[in-house]
Amino acid sequence: MDAIQSLGDITIAIAILMLFAALAAGWIDAVVGGGGLLQLPALLLVPGITPVEALATNKLASLFGTTTSAVTWTRRAHPDLGTALPMAAVALIGSYGGANLAALLPAAVFKPVIVAALVIVATITIAFPTLGSISALRHRHGTHHPIAGLLGAVIGFYDGLIGPGTGTFLIITIITALGYDFVLASAKAKIVNVATNVGALLFFIPHGHVLWALALGMGLANMAGGYLGSRMAIARGNRFIRIAFLAVVAVLIVKLGYDVWAENIST
Structure with missing residues (x-):
């Protein structure tokens, strides 16, 4: 009932903003990840929505875009x-576990750590300009898949718990830990991101946290953005993805850094 009342309070202006945010988020997610940085805060503008409802609705809307991106990347990049x-399978389990804690732990607990991690990611990417330009696979002797599974579990847990920046973290860890280039890392990240969205939704849907009408409308816009973004990224290659990646990381650092500062000031 609360969700229905919340949807009833949505004005045309807010609805248009939600659709635009979903379209842009789908494009960003398809290229380098981080679309939740735009889509999740936009959802928090909906009158009467709770943080958990916003997170759950964001996951369902994002699933449309990440699935479209994953299919497009797989067909064209052949990861x-x-x-x-x-x-992806391990990430799904991790995401389900994270979603179970999403309503219990405040995101503010994790934001300073995330900002620090993003600064490190940006520093590494800038300091090593050839990083991700070619594939040079690591850990071929029996450790490749266990390391990939560990990465999937950790980032999947983060996605279920908080979410924004998941695709960004996936790409940089797949490049640095496993040795893939930006194109192949992005393709794998999209597949894993589908699984993390599904894992979180396995918890959110049965508990009634999804605002269905809003999520489905935003999902269609997210899907369109995902299709356009993935085709552009694949066509333009590693250099374009690297530049876009750094831009998204910079925005994430500024946004989350401001959140941490504002929360500290308010307390």
Whole structure:
């Protein structure tokens, strides 16, 4: 009933903003991840929505875009599914676990750590300009898949718990820890991101946290953005993805850094 009342309070202006945010978020997610940075805060503008409802609705809307992106990337970039699919399976479990804690732990607990991690990610990417330009696979002797699984579990848990920046973290860890280039890392990240969205929704849907009408409308816009973004990224290659990646990381640092500062000032 609360969700229905919340939807009834949505004005045309807010509805248009939600659709635009979903379209842009789908494009960003398809290229380098981080679309939740735009889509989740937009959802928090909906009158009467709770943080958990916003997170759950964001996950369902994002699932449309990430699935579209994953299909497009897989058909055109031909990623190694022997690594991507097991990693996705473990990430799904991690995301389900994170979603179970989403209503219990405040995101503010994790934001300073996330900001620090993003600063490190940006520093590494800038300091090593050839990073991700070619594939040079690591850990071939029996450790490749266990490391991929560990990465999937940790980032999947984060996605279920908080969410924004998941695709960004997936790409940089797949590049640095496993040795793939930006194109192949992005393709794998999209597949894993589908699984993390599904894992979180396995918790959110039965508990009634999804605002269905809003999520489905935003999902269609997110899907369109995902299709356009993935085709552009694949066509333009590693250099374009690297530049877009750094831009999204910079915005994430500023946004989350401001959140941490504002929360400290208010307390």
